[in-house]
Amino acid sequence: MTFSIDVNGLIPTQTYEPTGKVQLYVDGTPYNAPITIDVNGQATVALADLPVGTTSVWARYLGDAKYKPASSEALQQVVKKRTPTASTTTIDDPGTVVTGQSKGYKITVAPASFPDQWRPDRSR
Incomplete structure (x- = not known):
């Protein structure tokens, strides 16, 4: 399962995409190391080991020189067993x-x- 994270920012006098890293959380626990976002403010992470059932997934932007840290809302991801x-x-x-x-x-x-x-x- 792949999650795409998009960090958007707006400074009124200029277009500026946030830089730095995001940390993905699974059921409140950090998932691996923080991920570097690209020049478009995006990051992608594959989660191959989510447990069967409902899992809470959210991301936290760690901030940079112009933007403070911020968190997303939690996504409730349902993982079903395969036959x-x-x-x-x-x-x-x-x-x-x-x-x-x-x-x-x-x-x-x-x-x-x-x-x-x-x-x-x-x-x-």
Whole structure:
């Protein structure tokens, strides 16, 4: 999940975008280190580890030479569980198994929307 943070400022005599950093908070706790905002007053942060349920997310601008620190209102973000997909394939010949023989299977379980590099692959 990606959050975009936009810090806007206005000085009446000139156009001036705030500079510096913002700190993202998740359920009242700072999330990682402060993020540097770009020349347009924007920052982007990806949160890959939000817990399932409702989470409060907000940002705090840390200020610069012309602007004081300021905080956003909290956003209540709902994270839902994904329904995984599962597939089973045989590793060995798919023929009949006789008593005393073993058979190998490969079972793959993964959320359908995860990139391939994140798919857990467990063989038994």
